[in-house]
Amino acid sequence: MNKPLRRIAIFCGLLVLALLVRDNWLQYVQADTLRSDTENRRVLIARYSTPRGDIIVDGNPITGSKKTPTDSLNDFAYKRTYKDGAMWAPVTGFASQAFGATQLESVEDGILTGDDDRLFFRNTLDMLTGKPKQGGNVVTTLNAAAQKAAYDGLKKVGGKGAAVALDPQTGAILALASYPSYDPSSFAGNSTSVDSKAWTALQKKNNPNDPMLNRALRETYPPGSTFKVVTAAAALENGLYNSADENTDSPLPYILPNTQTELKNEGNIPCKNATMRVALQFSCNTVFGKIGADLGKDKMLEEAKKFGFDSEQFTPVRSNASNFPEKMDRPQTALSSIGQFETAATPLQMAMVASAVANDGKLMKPYMVDKLEASSLDTLTQTQPEELSRPLSEKNAQVLQSMMETVVQKGTGTNAQLPGVTVGGKTGTAQHGLNNSEKPYAWFISYAKLPDGSSPVAVAVVVEDDKANRDDISGGGLAAPIAKNVMEAVVKSKK
Amino acid sequence: MSSSTNTTTHHTSTIGSIGAPSRRNTELALLVFAVAIPVFAYANVGLAINGSVPAGLLSYGLGLGLLAGVGHLVVRKFAPYADPLLLPLATLLNGLGLVVIWRLDQSKLLQSIHVAGGKATNQLLYTAMGIALFVMVLVFLKDHRTLQRYTYISMVAALFLLLLPLVPGLGLNVYGAKIWISVGGFTIQPGEFAKIVLAVFFAGYLMVKRDALALASRRFMGLYLPRGRDLGPILVVWAISILILVFETDLGTSLLFFGMFVIMLYVATERTSWIVFGLLMSAAGAVGVASFEPHVNMRVQAWLDPMGEYALSRKGVAGHSEQAMQALWAFGSGGTLGTGLGQGHSELIRFAANSDFILATFGEELGLAGIMAILLIYGLIVERGVRTALAARDPFGKLLAVGLSGAFALQVFVVAGGVMGLIPLTGMTMPFLAYGGSSVIANWALIGILIRISDTARRPAPSPAPNPDAEMTQVVRP
Numbered sequence: 001m002n003k004p005l006r007r008i009a010i011f012c013g014l015l016v017l018a019l020l021v022r023d024n025w026l027q028y029v030q031a032d033t034l035r036s037d038t039e040n041r042r043v044l045i046a047r048y049s050t051p052r053g054d055i056i057v058d059g060n061p062i063t064g065s066k067k068t069p070t071d072s073l074n075d076f077a078y079k080r081t082y083k084d085g086a087m088w089a090p091v092t093g094f095a096s097q098a099f100g101a102t103q104l105e106s107v108e109d110g111i112l113t114g115d116d117d118r119l120f121f122r123n124t125l126d127m128l129t130g131k132p133k134q135g136g137n138v139v140t141t142l143n144a145a146a147q148k149a150a151y152d153g154l155k156k157v158g159g160k161g162a163a164v165a166l167d168p169q170t171g172a173i174l175a176l177a178s179y180p181s182y183d184p185s186s187f188a189g190n191s192t193s194v195d196s197k198a199w200t201a202l203q204k205k206n207n208p209n210d211p212m213l214n215r216a217l218r219e220t221y222p223p224g225s226t227f228k229v230v231t232a233a234a235a236l237e238n239g240l241y242n243s244a245d246e247n248t249d250s251p252l253p254y255i256l257p258n259t260q261t262e263l264k265n266e267g268n269i270p271c272k273n274a275t276m277r278v279a280l281q282f283s284c285n286t287v288f289g290k291i292g293a294d295l296g297k298d299k300m301l302e303e304a305k306k307f308g309f310d311s312e313q314f315t316p317v318r319s320n321a322s323n324f325p326e327k328m329d330r331p332q333t334a335l336s337s338i339g340q341f342e343t344a345a346t347p348l349q350m351a352m353v354a355s356a357v358a359n360d361g362k363l364m365k366p367y368m369v370d371k372l373e374a375s376s377l378d379t380l381t382q383t384q385p386e387e388l389s390r391p392l393s394e395k396n397a398q399v400l401q402s403m404m405e406t407v408v409q410k411g412t413g414t415n416a417q418l419p420g421v422t423v424g425g426k427t428g429t430a431q432h433g434l435n436n437s438e439k440p441y442a443w444f445i446s447y448a449k450l451p452d453g454s455s456p457v458a459v460a461v462v463v464e465d466d467k468a469n470r471d472d473i474s475g476g477g478l479a480a481p482i483a484k485n486v487m488e489a490v491v492k493s494k495k
Numbered sequence: 496m497s498s499s500t501n502t503t504t505h506h507t508s509t510i511g512s513i514g515a516p517s518r519r520n521t522e523l524a525l526l527v528f529a530v531a532i533p534v535f536a537y538a539n540v541g542l543a544i545n546g547s548v549p550a551g552l553l554s555y556g557l558g559l560g561l562l563a564g565v566g567h568l569v570v571r572k573f574a575p576y577a578d579p580l581l582l583p584l585a586t587l588l589n590g591l592g593l594v595v596i597w598r599l600d601q602s603k604l605l606q607s608i609h610v611a612g613g614k615a616t617n618q619l620l621y622t623a624m625g626i627a628l629f630v631m632v633l634v635f636l637k638d639h640r641t642l643q644r645y646t647y648i649s650m651v652a653a654l655f656l657l658l659l660p661l662v663p664g665l666g667l668n669v670y671g672a673k674i675w676i677s678v679g680g681f682t683i684q685p686g687e688f689a690k691i692v693l694a695v696f697f698a699g700y701l702m703v704k705r706d707a708l709a710l711a712s713r714r715f716m717g718l719y720l721p722r723g724r725d726l727g728p729i730l731v732v733w734a735i736s737i738l739i740l741v742f743e744t745d746l747g748t749s750l751l752f753f754g755m756f757v758i759m760l761y762v763a764t765e766r767t768s769w770i771v772f773g774l775l776m777s778a779a780g781a782v783g784v785a786s787f788e789p790h791v792n793m794r795v796q797a798w799l800d801p802m803g804e805y806a807l808s809r810k811g812v813a814g815h816s817e818q819a820m821q822a823l824w825a826f827g828s829g830g831t832l833g834t835g836l837g838q839g840h841s842e843l844i845r846f847a848a849n850s851d852f853i854l855a856t857f858g859e860e861l862g863l864a865g866i867m868a869i870l871l872i873y874g875l876i877v878e879r880g881v882r883t884a885l886a887a888r889d890p891f892g893k894l895l896a897v898g899l900s901g902a903f904a905l906q907v908f909v910v911a912g913g914v915m916g917l918i919p920l921t922g923m924t925m926p927f928l929a930y931g932g933s934s935v936i937a938n939w940a941l942i943g944i945l946i947r948i949s950d951t952a953r954r955p956a957p958s959p960a961p962n963p964d965a966e967m968t969q970v971v972r973p
Binding site: 001002003004005006007008009011012013015016018019020022023024026027028030031032033034035037039040041042045075 | 762829871878916
């Protein structure tokens with residue numbers, strides 16, 4: 001009986017060997033795949049096991065991390081908290097245990113959680129010295145006073161809207177506000193009773209105001225008359241007119257080319273044969289419509305693209321691409337050139353237009369992350385300002401500046417005047433909807449220039465007013481005061 | 496057969512009575528490690544989870560040490576020549592099982608679904624009962640051949656035990672498998688005990704019938720084909736296994752019993768044809784049942800596509816379970832060295848995390864290294880059992896030892912293979928590691944019987960009667 005016994009011994013050995021081989025396959029060969037499988041909850045548990053790094057504005061964190069009680073229902077140790085969450089939401093996005101992360105929280109997630117390869121060396125050191133892994137910080141370019149001015153201004157008006165402020169010399173984003181907004185703290189956790197409820201209530205289908213939409217970056221509006229700045233730039237750059245004070249030979253009434261339709265102005269304003277300065281001051285549709293039609297769609301499109309239209313911006317949070325139509329006939333080109341037809345722009349895009357003019361024609365790439373820091377506060381990477389394009393020559397930019405300054409001194413934008421500071425701007429009132437049935441948007445874009453010639457801030461504000469009646473809405477009345485407060489805040493903080 | 500008892504000399508007729516090394520001190524030394532390792536592991540869990548040495552460390556260490564000590568003393572007294580490895584290896588596995596059950600007791604998630612919480616205390620109690628049964632086996636079973644007398648009673652008892660879960664009002668249906676019964680608030684897995692009783696029956700039956708089964712056969716294509724009437728017993732056992740599979744929907748138990756029978760049949764008859772028949776029949780039975788029995792079929796589907804099963808379970812489709820995938824993630828997340836005791840997240844397996852799936856916690860927290868060590872310990876127990884069978888002098892002892900070790904090996908393979916995704920999952924528990932009274936108690940009895948057989952096998956031959964003619968060859972004792 002011993003021969004079969006020996007064979008059984010071998011057979012049992014083979015059974016154990018099969019288990020050993022399988023275990024090696026599972027825990028050695030497949031280990032990394034299984035460990036990092038996104039469905040594997042350990043990935044999330046590890047992610048929330050340490051405090052997240054912070055997002056920093058003016059040296060102060062606007063985010064925090066809170067230890068949550070881990071119990072049978074919650075195995076995540078830390079959740080995100082936000083200071084003035086609603087005001088900063090368009091900047092931070094959210095990081096929720098239950099609903100993931102978006103925008104800056106998502107783009108810089110690796111740094112904030114400490115998983116980024118750039119933190120590898122430090123993490124290894126920490127592991128050797130027994131310290132827990134720590135996330136790094138994201139230092140933003142934002143200006144807390146400007147952000148507060150923008151958000152409070154929008155909140156005071158009460159309609160849907162957004163405001164963006166840039167530093168024209170660098171492209172640094174100083175304010176990025178959207179209204180109505182939401183507090184990302186309200187659903188940062190993982191509880192079905194609290195967080196899921198808050199989340200559901202904020203969804204567009206439950207809340208028609210869509211508070212979670214980042215209007216500053218992710219919504220495009222018809223820019224209306226503010227787009228005339230781009231059209232004026234195109235006219236100067238293409239040599240259609242060489243100065244602001246040259247008569248434009250514009251007829252009034254102006255019939256759109258190849259049609260019998262008259263392009264009308266708002267009210268009875270002196271647009272006949274007006275100069276570009278006067279046309280911008282009174283916001284003449286006829287003059288800029290004709291400029292667009294005269295230049296043609298290709299030149300208009302080329303100039304719009306130089307200002308950043310038709311492409312997404314990565315700040316590093318993505319902004320939607322603004323639209324300047326590529327296929328148009330002449331009358332449509334005329335309409336597009338006064339910010340109507342299919343022209344649509346994000347608030348960031350219009351702030352870029354103002355900043356390019358203010359920076360003597362040089363458009364800087366907009367960015368909101370100044371630098372990434374390790375938890376030890378050592379800088380990992382520092383963002384260098386980058387030139388995006390040159391939509392205007394320096395000379396033409398200065399011509400356009402003088403036109404925009406006239407608008408604020410004695411035109412539609414007088415509400416944006418600031419003592420001791422030169423302000424240039426442009427109002428806009430964009431009608432939209434079928435037969436202009438919906439509430440118009442009030443626009444205002446502007447920049448401030450200090451006595452030394454430097455320009456610290458360019459702003460774009462868009463507001464949709466639910467309460468006021470149609471005739472009262474105008475960029476100068478609703479949007480310009482907000483832009484003024486934002487510029488004032490930036491100028492004050494520079495001193 | 497008895498060549499292993501005296502390796503130093505072949506003059507057994509005069510030297511044997513001096514006494515072969517009993518190896519009891521070796522066993523004691525190994526037992527010290529078998530108790531110390533779980534005690535350190537216990538401290539490790541406490542430090543990892545609560546940052547302090549657990550308050551129960553002393554009582555736990557004393558408890559395990561006491562049980563091991565009692566076991567050792569009883570072996571020393573009643574089975575002095577027993578294999579020195581079996582007791583320490585079983586103690587080590589039992590101790591580590593206790594530690595991990597205690598570790599899972601700390602999980603709030605498992606507490607909230609009543610899978611864990613105070614289970615380690617129960618398990619220590621079951622261990623004490625297991626050791627008690629172990630002691631009783633050694634004290635009252637002076638010679639394993641006594642069991643031979645109960646061959647047919649064993650058969651009846653085994654069938655009774657196997658059918659118990661099907662008795663209405665007594666049997667429990669736990670997640671589709673009907674292998675438990677409930678008596679006075681306790682749940683018992685009769686199959687664990689049936690395993691031993693059935694081995695006794697097979698050993699007794701085959702010992703008597705082996706010549707008929709082995710010799711009366713025709714040779715065909717290099718295989719010895721048994722006569723039709725000799726096919727009877729294997730067909731009956733096969734049918735019973737299939738019935739278990741169909742009515743108790745438990746692939747593991749079915750495979751275990753049939754496999755054990757084929758192994759013992761092969762050893763008894765030395766005919767390879769039985770293995771071929773056994774494999775063919777079990778394959779046919781398994782495929783047949785898996786194709787029409789929905790519960791078994793689902794286990795196979797879950798094995799082939801654990802991720803799909805996980806997705807179905809997440810969607811809330813009734814009858815699907817995410818356990819298989821969760822176990823694989825636990826193993827994968829452990830990697831080579833593991834997260835360290837108390838630092839994994841195997842509670843995500845939820846139901847049966849501390850019983851059927853306890854190996855996944857070992858995998859995650861002790862890693863590949865830990866699992867390999869544990870599998871080798873199991874392998875060592877099995878090989879010591881087969882070694883005992885080799886050394887046993889009587890065919891009944893040989894068959895019983897190889898049957899018990901073979902069943903043990905198959906159980907380890909079926910459970911570990913199921914949890915690691917090598918074969919479909921079955922509702923059985925890792926011997927000694929898993930939480931569960933039946934399993935621990937029955938396996939301690941199994942180790943007791945193996946120790947009894949090994950004691951008989953390794954015991955030196957009784958000294959011959961004094962021979963007056965032997966004066967000239969007197970040995971000078973050292």
